[in-house]
Amino acid sequence: MSLGLLLLLLLALGALGFLAGRQRALAAVRGDARDLHSLPGYYGQTVALFATVPALLLCLVWLVVQPAIVERSISALILPEDITAGSSLVLVMSDVRRIAEGMDALAVAGAASEGEIAALVGQPDALKERLAQTGVALAAPILPHIAEAAQVWRAQTALGGQIMAAAVLALAVAGFLLALWRIAPEFRARNVVERFVRVLLVAASSVAILTTIGIIFSLVFESWHFFQLYPARDFFLSLTWAPKFGGGSDLGLWPLLWGTLYVSFIALLVAVPIGLMAAIYLSEYASPAVRAVAKPAIEVLAGIPSIVYGLFALMTVGPFLRDWFAQPLGLGDSSSSVMTAGVVMGIMLIPYVSSLSDDIINAVPQSLRDGSYGLGATQSETIRQVVFPAALPGIVGAILMAASRAIGETMIVVLGAGAAAKLDLNPFEAMTTVTVKIVSQLTGDTEFASPETLVAFALGLTLFVFTLGLNILALYIVRKYREQYE
Template sequence: MTPGLLALIVLALACGGFFLGRFRALQMVGKDLRLLHSLPGYYGQTVALFTGVPALALMAVWLLVQPIVIETRISSMIPEADLPQGSSRDLVMADVRRIAYGLDTILARGAMSEASLSEMRADLSDIRSRMADVGVALGADVQPSVFEAAKAWRHTTGLARVGMTAATLAVALAGFGFATFRIRPEFRARNVSETFLRWLLIAASLVAIGTTIGIVLSLVFQTVHFFQLYPAQEFFFSLTWNPKFGGGSELSIWPLVWGTLYVSAIALAVAVPVGLFAAIYLAEYASKKVRGIAKPLLEVLAGIPTIVYGLFALITVGPLLRDWVAQPLGLGSSSSSVMTAGLVMGVMIIPFVSSLSDDIINAVPQSLRDGSFAMGATQSETVKQVILPAALPGIVGAILLAASRAIGETMIVVLGAGAAAKLSMNPFEAMTTVTVKIVSQLTGDTEFASPETLVAFALGLTLFVFTLVLNVLALVIVRKYREQYE
């Protein structure tokens, strides 16, 4: 049974439990609600929660642990002598998974029976032809042990799926029976339901923390592996980025960091003044009619896909800057440049600054405006000396969000700025960013055992640390001014 179908069955049981629990509580008191400790819905909620939550939690944990256990068990079946020269066990296990998928497809099409599969031995030519028929490509050297491991993988996965189905349904039915049996008129169903929901909400709130910890740990472990293969001093103190998957790579981070900062700085130089001035106008000067038209039109920019912005940069903005600015001034002849990507990215992040700043400015108490006007200040003086300082923490947050969006952008940089990693002050030259190189290093059939691939995790960790520093800096600024105006 597939996980999706199993989850639907559990949810159906939980829904049935809700109605049964409610009906049973009413039946016990002859529909006299005064005799119940809690409202009938709470009795139904208890049955539904005890039926669905433990079963779905078990299924989630099972799905997380199962691949790790199966991978470890099946990997031990392949001897070191059967690993292709220059390859790793991870690549061989990828072939095992592909063969197992191909066998499932062949059996589903009726091209082979279970009996013939169990009797089939490693006739490699027959295996390749059968796999090719279902669109599965195998590595160059497939050993008999790999085929046997694939059959074991398929068999073990099937058993694990059956076990997950049985265990999940057993837990759901046990919770269903336990909660139904506990229903009594004096049973404190409301207390149980609210306590259960409170812990459920706490668990949901911990998902963000757990996700962050998981991301950081995955980056740290792979980064440590990278520095075991590539010297850290070359990564941090060299100035050349030149990856070669055959060996002899130069993997310095600084050309990528420079490109990221350069493109982001131009984008913010466009977005912050335009977005902030637009927010001030919409909040303080525009009529309701103008605001009702202009604000939605401005926010449309946030809904345009980034690939469309990239195409706009490639086809329109890049050639325009090249023909009208770069070539006449002798600064370059390429339509791909930092300026192209920065300008288009700045337009894209204008709504991040304007919408949030507009909401923050509108949240400033009207009493501050009235007090300023009562002191004889003009509207512009009130905006400059009262409203903007009071709204500064929120405006800093909006600018930080826009900066994070600019730092993490990829498609606009690929199409607008190119992929050249270099250190240059000329904004009309092609450069690239950290995110672009993370994608390029992990694209294709990569092996997580070479520094050319693992460098993507070191770049990701560096980007994470850089964004964390920006957040801390913004927090310091916000706290300083919040103490002043609250």
């Protein structure tokens, strides 16, 4: 049974439970809902919750735990001679997983029956050719024992799915019957539903925290694998980025980090002054009619896809900067440069700064302005000495959001700045960023457990730590200015 069909059955059982619970509650009081402790709908919701929630939780836990158990079972079948020179158990298990997924793709597409797949297990070369049709490209030949392990992987996964479906449905039916049996006029169904809603709200509020923990755990886990294969000293101290799949790579961090900071600095140099001045004009000087037109027009920039900005940088801004600045000044002859990506990214970030800053400035109490005017200050003096300091913490937050957006941007850098990883002060030279290399290292038919692929997680962890430090610094600055204002 597929997961989608299982979820549909659970939803159908929940809907049936709602109707049955409501009907049973009304039948217990001969249709007079005034004799019930709670409204009839609460009794139906109780049955629906008992029928679906425990079963869904079991399904979720099963989907998380089963792959780990299957992988551990299959790894015990791998013989020492299956791990060739230059390989490892992790790489072999990766091949087993990809072969099993390719077999599933053949079966789902109808390209091969189960009998044909079983026959292909004994013909590794033919199996490799058939898997290539599904997009599973393997560099090394398929060993017979590895193909058998992949077939066992498929069998155990299918068996686990069948057991999961049976267990989930059994638990759902048991919850349905138990909740239906408990229904009585004095049963406090409303309290049960409200406790569940409270738990649901707590779980929803914990999603962001758990997601952050999961991201950190995955980055740290895969980065640990990377540093077991590649020296951390070379990663953090080397000034050269030269990945070579197959060995002999030089994976230095600094060229990528320099490109990220350089592009982000130019982008903020463009976005922050323009965005702040636009926000001040809209909130303090513009008439309601002008504001009603100008603010949505500026915010339209935030809705343009980044790939469109990248094409704009490639086709318009890059050639313009090259022809009018780079070549006349003798600084370069390429349209792909840090300046191109920075300028276009700065244009993209203007609405992030202006819109948020405008809302923050408007939130400053009017009494502060009136007090400043009463002391004889002009409008510009009031903005500089009263409104801006009062709104500074929020403005710093808006700038931080723009900085985070700039650090994480990929498409504009790919099309506008190129892919050259190097250390250079010339803003008209092509460079690249951490995010671009994360994408390039994780795409393609490369082995996932190789240093050249796992370096993407080390880059992501480094970027995460860097942005975290930036946020801590900004928080310190905000608190300092807020205390001074208060």
